[in-house]
Amino acid sequence: MENKSCKTIAIVSGKGGSGKTMLTATIAKILDISGSSVLLIDADFGTAGLTYYLGLNEVNNISVGLTNLFSNIEKTALPYDKIIEPLKSYNNTEFIGVGDHRRYKENGESSFFHDYFDKFISQIKEENRYDYIIVDCRGGIDDESLTVCNSSDEIIIVAETDTTSFQATQYLVETLYDNGVSDKLSGFFVNKVFDDPTILIRNGVVSFKTRCLSSIPFDLDAIKSFIIGEVPKITNIYTSQIWHGLKEIKSFENIAEPPQHKLDRKQFSIFSFRDRNISLGSYFISSSMFLLISSVVFSLIIQGVNSVETLSILVLCLMLSVASISDGLKKSIGRMFSSIFTLFTPKK
Ligand SMILES: Nc1ncnc2c1ncn2[C@@H]1O[C@H](COP(=O)(O)OP(=O)(O)OP(=O)(O)O)[C@@H](O)[C@H]1O
Ligand SMILES: [Mg+2]
Numbered sequence: 289m290e291n292k293s294c295k296t297i298a299i300v301s302g303k304g305g306s307g308k309t310m311l312t313a314t315i316a317k318i319l320d321i322s323g324s325s326v327l328l329i330d331a332d333f334g335t336a337g338l339t340y341y342l343g344l345n346e347v348n349n350i351s352v353g354l355t356n357l358f359s360n361i362e363k364t365a366l367p368y369d370k371i372i373e374p375l376k377s378y379n380n381t382e383f384i385g386v387g388d389h390r391r392y393k394e395n396g397e398s399s400f401f402h403d404y405f406d407k408f409i410s411q412i413k414e415e416n417r418y419d420y421i422i423v424d425c426r427g428g429i430d431d432e433s434l435t436v437c438n439s440s441d442e443i444i445i446v447a448e449t450d451t452t453s454f455q456a457t458q459y460l461v462e463t464l465y466d467n468g469v470s471d472k473l474s475g476f477f478v479n480k481v482f483d484d485p486t487i488l489i490r491n492g493v494v495s496f497k498t499r500c501l502s503s504i505p506f507d508l509d510a511i512k513s514f515i516i517g518e519v520p521k522i523t524n525i526y527t528s529q530i531w532h533g534l535k536e537i538k539s540f541e542n543i544a545e546p547p548q549h550k551l552d553r554k555q556f557s558i559f560s561f562r563d564r565n566i567s568l569g570s571y572f573i574s575s576s577m578f579l580l581i582s583s584v585v586f587s588l589i590i591q592g593v594n595s596v597e598t599l600s601i602l603v604l605c606l607m608l609s610v611a612s613i614s615d616g617l618k619k620s621i622g623r624m625f626s627s628i629f630t631l632f633t634p635k636k
Contacts, residue, residue: 296409297315297443297539298436298444299446300425300445301460302453302456304427308337308425310519310520314530315534317519320380324543325418326382328422329423330386330424331424331426333355334389334427334430335427339385339386342517344517354384358404401435405435442537443469445475445476448479457496461496470497476498477503482505503529504533507525507526508564509564564626570618573612574612583601
C-alpha cells in the first residue's frame, strides 16, 4: 500500500540559476530539523547541481545515481537502495544523485526515466521510509521535469526578480497548465530580492496564477555557504524566509516554527548586497558620532566653551570618521555586535 502521508515535492523554475538547488537542500534541512525523514533526489540531468553541491561535503559517493538505476532497469522492482546515500550533516535525510549524467541521453535512459519514474516514486512511498521526497529539477521546463511534476503531489516554483526570469516563469506556468499539472502548484518563492518586493509579488501572483509563499533576500552568507558546499545555517535570514514560506503549504503546516520573524517588506534592502556585519558596524559608528556631536552641541549651549571636553569629543569624532572609511573595521565592530546579539538571543 502506498503511504499517503509521504508527499513528493518538485522544485522547478522557468530559468536556470534561480536558486532551486540551494533552496531544495535548505527545505530538506528545515524538514530534517523538524523531525521528518526526507529523501532528496537530483533530477537535473543537465547540470546535476544538487549532486555536485552535496558531493562537496555531504555525501561520499556521487558516481552512482538515477542514471544507473534507469539504465539497469528491472521491470518488477527498482533496486534503488544501492544508489541512496545518507547526508552527513542531516539527521534523517538521504540522497539520490544523478550519477553519470553524460550517459543519460546517449544510452536511451531518458525513455526509461519517463516510463518508470512514477513507479519508482510509488515504490519508495510503499516502503514507508520517508515523510517527504523532494526533487530538484532542471532550470527551464524540460521533459524530465514534466515527468517529475506528473509524479509529484506539490510543485514549488522559484523565480528571480528580473523580467527575463518573470517571463520564463510565466512560460513554465503555461506549460504546467498545458500538461494538466497546474492543480499541484503550491506557490512560488521570489529569490534574490534586494528591495521592497511588494510589486514583484503582486505581478507574480497575477502572472503565475498561484500565491507567493515568501520572498528570499539576496544573501551573501547564503552564497558563501553554497561556494563551500555547506547548507545555509538554520539561523540565516535566507533559511528563515524559506521556512516561513513552507509554513504556508498545507503539507508542511506541522513542521516546527521558524526561529526568526518573517522579514518586513521594507527590510529587504538592509539584508541584501552589503555584508550584514559591515552594516551593523556602520550603524554603530554613525549613531556614536550622532551622540557625540549632540553632546558637544548640548555642552556648548549649557556650559559654554569647555575646551578640554570639547576637544576630546572632537578627537573621538575624528577617530570614528576615520574608522567609517574602513570596511574591515566596520565588519569587526559588526561581528562583535552580532556575537553579543547571538549570546542574548533565546534559543528555541
Ligand atoms: N537568496 C540568494 N541570495 C544570493 N545568492 C543566491 C540566493 N539563492 C541562490 N543564490 C546563488 O545563485 C546561484 C545559483 O543557485 P542554484 O544553483 O541553487 O540555482 P539553480 O536554480 O539550481 O541553478 P541551475 O538551474 O543551474 O540548476 C548560486 O551561486 C547560489 O549561491
Ligand atoms: Mg540546480
